[in-house]
Amino acid sequence: MPKRFDLIIGLNLVLTLIALIYAVFNFLGADASQQMPALIVAVLLFMVAAMTAGQWAYLKVFLIRPLRALERGGDIILSTHAAHDIEIGPTHELGSLPANLQTLGHKLAESKREVARALKTGAQQVTQQKDYLEQVIHGLDEGVLVCDSQGRILLYNPSAVRILKCPEHVGLGRSAYELIPRASVEHTLELIESRRADDSNAPTTSDFVCTVLRKEHMLHCRVGLMSGSRDGGGFVMTFSDVTSRQGALRKRNELLRQTIENLRSPLASLRAAAENLTHYDDIETDMRHAFQQVIVDESGQISAQIDALAEESRKLLGGEFVTMDIRSPDLIKQVRKRVATDAQLELTQTGLPLWLRVDSQAMVRLLEFYIRRIHETTGAGAFDLEADHRDHKVFLDLAWEGEPLSHTQLKSWEEETLPDVVGFPQVSAVLRQHASVVWSQRHPRVEGRAILRIPIPGAGRQWEVSSEIIPARPISYDFDLAEMAGDDAQIRLRPLRELNFVVFDTETTGLNPDQGDEVISIGAVRVVNQRILSDETFDQLVNPGRPIPKQSIKFHGITDEMVKDAPSLDTVLPQFRDFVSDSVLVAHNAWFDMKFLKRREAQTGIRLRNPVLDTLILSVGIHGHEVEQSLDAIAGRLGIEIFDRHSALADSLATAEVLLRLIDLAETKGIRTLQDAMNAYK
Amino acid sequence: MDKKVLIVDDEPNILLSLAFLVQKAGFRTKTAEDGQAALDTVAQWQPDLVLLDVNMPVMDGFEVCQRLREDNSLGDLKIIILTAKGRNIEKEKGLALGADDYVTKPFSNADVVERIKHQLGAA
Known part of the structure; x- marks a missing residue:
């Protein structure tokens, strides 16, 4: 700006000088009558030139130079040295601007120093606290694992390694679920979440006991969410070995129970005798004396019991019973x-x-x-x-x-x-x-x-845990199911009680296989001799080869991330067929699941030729069309409490329970063989 | 004809009161102080109902109950268990072993009588 200002002032002067010279020439060449006005013009022009030059000098000294000094100082204050003293002479027309800028600079410098000080102290405190926390965690007798939402270990302490007794599996980034049963941890976290959903003041931790995987010893674990939810920030788990910790705690419970029990008999005699005396006026004297004696005896008994309780109560105090x-x-x-x-x-x-x-x-x-x-x-x-x-x-x-x-x-x-x-x-x-x-x-x-x-x-x-109400799949009966089953006629004539079943369920991306929906999980459990073999299960995530629609995740909880490394259905189907072997396949609303599996038959060459029994059809045969036939409704009717409806495996376990109860009931309706059951809707 | 009730308990004091009470309610009674005596009395006297205490030395009430139920000739015999253990599982066990009802000590006299009458269809 100042340079442009110089240029404008310079241009001004040059124009004035040209006008002046022009006036002087006019003056010299003019006749006497015109010389006077020309002289006046020349003097006026000279005065304009002189004033312009004077103003220029004044502005330069009192405004432009101080402004430049201010500009330099401001730059330094802003970029390098906030406490910089602005180099500006005492004579200027900038008023309090330089002084204010100077003050601002000093204030800035001061606050920068303060921030630096605070940062330094803060960093020291954080380091101190971190060291302290590490010392505490390291010194704890309890094992500590901090895990992310996937269960990967982010932090552990030496006690964790000692208590878990498998150092080869404890490591940063390793899955805690190689050590602690996943189901126990996840159920407990779910429980905490659900309690907190109802009451935001509910505790963020909960306890359980579990076995260390592949080991003999038992842990008492406490898990807590790091933030409000699992997805937010993972969880912390502390644990101790409770394999051999019992003793006095049990004694307390035992003594209390014994005392209460010992009081019941004398109290019964006392009460019976007293009631007899009160209710019957016509008691003979001998009998009346006998009852009175009973009262005296039993009161003495009770007093003695109370004395014993008082004596023991001191020993009973303290300790928590270890269930x-x-x-x-x-x-x-x-x-x-x-x-x-x-x-x-x-x-x-x-x-x-x-x-x-x-x-x-x-x-x-x-x-x-x-x-x-x-x-x-x-x-x-x-x-x-x-x-x-x-x-x-x-x-x-x-x-x-x-x-x-x-x-x-x-x-x-x-x-x-x-x-x-x-x-x-x-x-x-x-x-x-x-x-x-x-x-x-x-x-x-x-x-x-x-x-x-x-x-x-x-x-x-x-x-x-209030199991979330999950809307049921559309229910429909596929009466062709019986026909599309395998052609082993013999098995169809065998009594239901003698058959081996594989009860299964699938989770899918949606309801329409014809519109590109795919299987994302298969769960199954074996039922042999009327027993649910909950140890013999099939539980496999399937990569559907397509994105999982967001709106479907609330039904099955399976995300793209979870299936990205899972095998495709082409790989899983043969494994499933091996698991099923020659059992009768059972599912609730079986047409739905079978539809998904059958359409891959041509592609994979895997044909499930097993007979398929639908618990829905069996239930219709027993209770009729009029009542609701969702899995939950049937379970409710049969008095089965379903606690866990989260996965294909959990659903197949629930269906297995329903199957067993339905088989019991089926006989009363004359449904005995597999053939009867498959045609029960008729 | 009056129905017959056998009362079995090893505590003479409670036997005294129960026998009195049940007689007053219009039943014939006998008492037994241990499990073996109870089995013998059932065989000879053929009562309609046994009021059976659980906690007895030598042979306890549960065993008496199980043995009585093994004897098919006693199909009509009613058994009410008396227990000093105020827990539902004791009752559940008694019922699983064949008892028809249970009463927890201490009890109200009226309650015992009502249950006996109910079992014998005399209510």
Whole structure:
């Protein structure tokens, strides 16, 4: 700007000078009469030139130079040195501008210093806290794993390695699910999420017990979400080994139970005698005296009991009873490991997974004990172990081929002592610890089999997670299903109870295979001899070779990311066929699933020629068209509680449970063979 | 003819009160203080109902119950279990072993009588 200003002033001067010279020439060449006006013009022009020059000099000294100094200073303040002193003379016409700019510069410098100081202190504090946190985590006796939403380990401490006892699997980026059962962790996280969805003040952590994969020991775990949801920031898990921690805690429970029980009998006598005395006026004197004596005796008894309770109560204080939530497959797996040492014993896990609230270590020893004793007594070698549930009650059912045991037999075993159980190692004590008893009866479903039944507290959590209402698929009956099944006529004439089934379910990108929808997951479970073999499952994600529509994800929870490394249906179908082998295929609303599988037949050469039984059609045959026939509705009618409707596998487990109950009912409607069942809609 | 009720408990005090109460309700009663005596009395006296305590030494109520149910000639015999263990699973076990009803100690006299009458169709 100043240069342009110089140019304008210069141009101005030059024009004035030219005009001046022109006026002087006019003056010299003019006659006397015209010389006077020319002189005036020349003087005026000279004065204009002189004033312009003067103004220029003034502006230059008092405005333009100080402005340039200000410009330089401003640049330095802004870009390099905020505390820079602006080099400007005392004489200028800029008023307080330089001083203000100078002050701004100093303030800027000061705040920069402050920010730097704060940053430095902050960084020091963060480092300190990080060191401190690391020290704490490292020094903890409890194992700590911090994982991302996929379960990959982001941080762990030495105790984690020590407690998990498999250093080869603990490492940054490794999956925690190689160590801790995925189902236990995910169910617990889901539980936390669902509790917090209902109540934002609900705790962000929850506990459970599980087995270390491939190992024998049991962990008490606590998991917590790092932010409000799993997808947000993964989870933290702390855990300790509870394999051998019991003792005084159990004693407390035992004493309390005993005292209450001991009070009941004297109280019963007291109450009965007192009521008799009150209600009947015509009691003979002898009888009246007898009742009075009863009251005196029993009151004394009760007083003595109370004294004993007061004495013991001091010992009862403190400690928390160690029953913890564990999923039934984890518990059953422990039992199986223990009996596996004996080649004659075989234990099969049947039924659906349930959460149990038990002292797992004692319960594992107890079940092992019963299996060995029953084997010795009856010769049975093959056992099923199932967590069954009904009306919010959970039973552990140990089943075998043969007759129920006598009460006397069971009673005599209750006196025995379990190995490696601290505290109260007696069989009866472990039962009491779980507020339980044991009895033997005929198998409720299967002829010729007996069960040993131990009712145990079910963990409340399975009834807590409100299973999201998932809209059912469109229901329709495909009456051709019976015809499109395999042509083995013989199998169709066999009774349902004798058949082996594979109950399966698929998850898909949508409802229309003809419009490009594909399978993204297949889940299946084997049902043999009326038992759900929940250990023999098929659970496979399938890459559909197309994007998964966002709106479908809420039904199945499967994302593109999850299937990107999964095999395609062409690879999965042969595996599925091998799993199915010659079993009868079962699905709910089976036409839907079969439609997806059948259309790949030509492409893969895989033909599923097995007979297909639709639980929907079977249910229609039993309950009629008038009632709702969704899986949930049928389960509700049959008194089956479905806790887990999240995946193809979970749905096939639920369908398997429905199948077994339907088979029981079918006989009352004269539906006995597979043929009957496949045509039940008629 | 009055129906017959056998009361089995190892506590003489409760036997005294129960026997009195059940007689007042219009039934004939006998008592037994242990499981074996109970089985013997059932065989000889052929009661219509047994009021059976669970906690007895030597042979407890559950075993008595199981044995009585193994005897097919006693198909009409009603069994009410008396238990000092106030837990549903004890009741469940009693019912699984063949009992018809259960009463938890301490009980109200009226309740016991009502259950006996109900079982014997005399309510």
